[in-house]
Amino acid sequence: MTISTRRAKAAEIASVKEISIKAVWERFSDEQRRELDKEPWSRRIGELFDMMVKKESHRVFIAEDDNQALLGYVWIGEGSNPMTGTNHGYIYDIFVKEEQRRKGIGMRLMEEAERYCRKTEYHEMLLMVAVTNQPAQKLYAKQGFKAEQMYMLKRLT
Amino acid sequence: MTISTRRAKAAEIASVKEISIKAVWERFSDEQRRELDKEPWSRRIGELFDMMVKKESHRVFIAEDDNQALLGYVWIGEGSNPMTGTNHGYIYDIFVKEEQRRKGIGMRLMEEAERYCRKTEYHEMLLMVAVTNQPAQKLYAKQGFKAEQMYMLKRLT
Numbered sequence: 001m002t003i004s005t006r007r008a009k010a011a012e013i014a015s016v017k018e019i020s021i022k023a024v025w026e027r028f029s030d031e032q033r034r035e036l037d038k039e040p041w042s043r044r045i046g047e048l049f050d051m052m053v054k055k056e057s058h059r060v061f062i063a064e065d066d067n068q069a070l071l072g073y074v075w076i077g078e079g080s081n082p083m084t085g086t087n088h089g090y091i092y093d094i095f096v097k098e099e100q101r102r103k104g105i106g107m108r109l110m111e112e113a114e115r116y117c118r119k120t121e122y123h124e125m126l127l128m129v130a131v132t133n134q135p136a137q138k139l140y141a142k143q144g145f146k147a148e149q150m151y152m153l154k155r156l157t
Numbered sequence: 158m159t160i161s162t163r164r165a166k167a168a169e170i171a172s173v174k175e176i177s178i179k180a181v182w183e184r185f186s187d188e189q190r191r192e193l194d195k196e197p198w199s200r201r202i203g204e205l206f207d208m209m210v211k212k213e214s215h216r217v218f219i220a221e222d223d224n225q226a227l228l229g230y231v232w233i234g235e236g237s238n239p240m241t242g243t244n245h246g247y248i249y250d251i252f253v254k255e256e257q258r259r260k261g262i263g264m265r266l267m268e269e270a271e272r273y274c275r276k277t278e279y280h281e282m283l284l285m286v287a288v289t290n291q292p293a294q295k296l297y298a299k300q301g302f303k304a305e306q307m308y309m310l311k312r313l314t
Contacts, residue, residue, distance in 0.1 A: 024240050032241055035280065044242055083181050084189055085201055089313075118313055123192065125311045131304040145309035147288040152302035154282045156246075156275055 001065050003105060005112050008060040008073065016060055016073050017049050020093050027130070031155060052077065052092070057120070061112040063096070063105045072096035074109035076116055079126055089117035091127035110143055158222050160262060162269050165217040165230065173217055173230050174206050177250045184287070188312060209234065209249070214277070218269040220253070220262045229253035231266035233273055236283055246274035248284035267300055 008016060021042060028036070052058060058077035062070055072095050079090030091113060096105045117125050129136050131150060141147075165173060178199060185193070209215060215234035219227055229252050236247030248270060253262045274282050286293050288307060298304075 028241070031280075035243065036241060041242065045240070048239065082205065083202070084185070084193060085198065086192065114311075114313070123188075123312065123314050125313060127309055128306050129309060131307055137307075137309070140309050143311070145311045148308045148310045149285050150288055150294075150307040151305045152284055152286060152294070152297050153305045154271075154300070154302045155280065156271070156282060157280045 003063055003065060003071065003103070003108065005061055005063045005108050008062045012062055012070065013053060013060060015070055016062070016075065016093075017046065017053075019073075019095055020049060020075070021045055023093070023095060031157075058092075059113075059116050061109055061116075063109055070097075071100045072105050072109055074113045076113040078120075078122075086124075087122065088124040088126050089113065089120065089122040091125070094127075106139060107143065160220055160222055160228065160260070160265065162218055162220045162265050165219045169219055169227065170210060170217060172227055173219070173232065173250075174203065174210070176230075176252055177206060177232070178202055180250070180252060188314075215249075216270075216273050218266055218273075220266055227254075228257045229262050229266055231270045233270040235277075235279075243281075244279065245281040245283050246270065246277065246279040248282070251284075263296060264300065 024045060025033070025038070025042075053060065053075065055077060058075070060073055060075045062073045064070055074094045075092040076089055077092055078087050080087045091110075094106060094109060094113075096109070114125060125145075127140065127145065129140065137147070181202060182190070182195070182199075210217065210232065212234060215232070217230055217232045219230045221227055231251040232249040233246055234249055235244050237244045248267075251263060251266060251270075253266075271282060282302075284297065284302065286297065294304070
């Protein structure tokens with residue numbers, strides 16, 4: 001099987017959107033899901049996705065096999081650091097199909113994202129990862145990412 | 158020495174601003190400082206501080222001793238989670254003077270912030286802390302905060 005990566009076509013963005021929204025929902029805690037109404041939430045997050053992804057500074061790259069089946073994607077766009085006032089490349093989402101993992105596809109997608117960031121002349125690339133997701137953290141560390149800041153949360157209810 | 162906490166008066170916000178901006182600058186990496194011009198940066202961040210702190214949902218509480226000397230402060234305001242679409246209390250800054258640390262002042266300030274969040278009916282309180290700042294993380298954990306998400310960064314230059 002040959003794996004290739006390329007910029008996503010408009011029609012493929014619909015699949016990316018569906019997978020991305022499903023992943024966001026699944027990452028929520030039980031408390032968060034209990035407080036949300038899934039239908040209006042899905043509509044709102046879908047509109048947010050559409051609004052973000054079509055920005056000039058945003059790119060979606062996909063990985064596919066010989067049969068043009070979608071194996072994974074990375075969504076990169078411009079983020080900004082309110083403290084420094086500078087912009088950077090921000091990984092909004094990265095995904096590899098369950099049965100396609102541990103084949104280096106995520107690495108290939110990250111390379112596409114990095115190439116785009118260098119071309120755009122960002123000095124930094126950022127991403128956010130769950131503190132509990134150590135396998136992902138290890139992969140990112142292998143690619144040169146360093147843990148910087150973490151969010152801590154307290155439930156008040 | 159009796160330590161008391163209360164909402165900051167308008168005149169005290171100027172001291173808070175000065176300390177807060179100095180702390181932001183000191184937390185930057187050498188690379189970040191090299192890329193920034195300190196004078197225009199200070200002006201911009203000062204304007205950002207003024208704009209944020211005067212919002213209806215923002216509060217600054219200070220700790221003081223019998224002589225009304227400023228020992229520390231906490232700045233809390235509304236944050237929002239773009240994924241859930243819900244608002245929460247966000248600790249923009251918390252500070253205790255070097256020589257006043259390990260006396261429970263930070264804890265008292267966090268209690269003020271939490272009281273404000275409960276009154277405002279936020280279901281969550283969030284803060285951000287450097288991954289390397291383990292003493293602060295331990296204090297926050299003691300107060301019921303749990304690490305959630307972390308930023309990882311790669312320099313491209």
